[in-house]
Amino acid sequence: MSREAAKARAPRRREESGRFHPLTELVRVRILEFVREPEIIFWVFVFPIGMALALGFAFRDKPPEPVSVGITGQARTEVVRQALARSPLLKGRLFASVEEGRVALRTGKIALLIENGAPLVYWYDPTRPDSRLARFEVNEAVQQAAGRGDLVAVRDQLVREKGSRYIDFLLPGLLGLNLLSTSVWGIGYAIVNARIKKTLKLMTATPMRRSDYLLAHVFSRFVLLAVEAAVIIGFGALVFQVPVRGSAAGLVLLCLFCGLSFAGLGLLCGSRVRTLEGVNGLINLILVPMWLFSGVFFSPERFPKMLQPAIQALPLTAANEALRAVMLEGKSLAALPSQLAILGVWGVASFAVALKIFRWQ
């Protein structure tokens, strides 16, 4: 090819290269690379499903575990033991001395220690919820055994409705977590790896548009994310009958929106780091707090009030709340403006910063 011919190159050549558009090719190789990596398949599919199975069965519908209570002292021991035996929530254990019982209490083997005497003494730590529960259960049982009756008639109505069990809470959280971690790992790791292997540098020596490269990471995520979300939601519906009460289209859109936001974080993680150790550390630094605070396994409202603004601003918190609202409460996306805004701001800001600070060599 002579220089003149190259100079005469005109847009008419476009059609010839049309079958290899750089963005589609980049997306294609990203997906190929991904599916050829067996360990990634494990993290994307096996891990969340295994987690949902384990936790789903651990917290499935079964009678609550009885609370262990220690008894010590001689007087009225029989009365107390009979009282405890009547309550299915309590399990009594005898101790020879108060000291022995307090050791068991301190090490968490029992929730409360009853020292027989007059009056009856309850040893317990009021900051332990199970101890407080045991205090009321024990007292109730003892007082009833001693003849106290109910003044107001009551009836227990137990709630075992689908959509309000732990697995119903957990599954959207696992979905959000998985979308986040596969995006951040998938993109951040792949970019740093390409930087180390100098494929990134080699590509910048071609006419490839740099934005195409970054967009390819985002778009290839979309494709994989659709599969990932379908597998997790489908698994929840089949095995645990976790409901999807909102519209399917809304849920798909929401998953894509989460993916877009998290892909920005992935690009940001990969934008400057030059070693795999470095990107490992950085990703864990970002993910671990969100595992904890963003309401994957339990509601973030359990954390102190002063932390709430920060927790609510985390992208995974917003994603999990939105996913739960759509799946469990049947809300539409229009009802979730603040969550979508948080996700959008994270996505756009991290994408913009990543582009700005990206190290191509």
Added chain:
Amino acid sequence: MESSLAIECRGLVKRYGAVTAVDGLDLSVAPAECFGLLGPNGAGKTTTIEILEGLIRPDAGDVTVLGRRWGTHERELRERLGVSLQESRFPEKLTVFEMLRLFRSFYRDGRDPEEALRDLSLEEKRDARVGKLSGGQRQRLAVACALTGNPSILFLDEPTTGLDPQSRHQLWEHILAFRDRGGTVLLTTHYMEEAERLCDRVAIVDHGRIIALGTPAELIGRLHAPHILEFSSNPPASADLVAKIPGAHDPRQRDGLWSVSVESLVEAIPALLSALAAAGARLDSLSTHRAMLEDVFLALTGRELRDE
């Protein structure tokens, strides 16, 4: 305006902290020329070639490629250059054909990936994963990728480092074929044999400067003596004895082996033998070769190329 030169640079300087990697380097490469930057590791070859490729910005100096500058015509230039970097590794999970297809998609104009496979004799490896290729096949793939855009200039940074002789020769054939089709090649190497075999002209680079420039034959011709005589003896010969060899230049000794440049073997060898006999020494080994670029580097710097 298109300059008549393929590549031209003046007064290139690049510093990394206190280290000056390139120190005022001038270079011009003609179209359809295969030009070699030759020098030991750390001489500044890679920095120089990457500045010319527009991947590194020089601290000072002026670069023109195909009559254009990186600052103003980057995209246009990228369409017309093919680059193979030192030690770049392709994604191992992709196949040879997938890589070629990907690289082809980056260029507006270029050759069909199937054709590129044939050109670099990679047809049999079409669907093999990059991770399963041998070193020679990987280098051929790197060159094939660099050629997918039908470049006017091919930049190769140490294209055959670490390859066995057979793979190296095979790659040379492909590089020469590109040049014979009218392409310009700029390559770096620390193999003298490669420079002599491939390059129309060679610049010897040391400490970020060009210390000699010319065709391989010209550079060798600049040595005082065209023959290299190497010998060892028991007991080893003294420096005085070696100095008596007629027409001897640059005598060097290493691990008991003497190496001397001489003007005429016919005069030097009998003189050496009789001097050794007179000193009561027995000759252990004797060999001669025509001076090579290696000897040029040694004569210019006093250091051996492979040392570093």
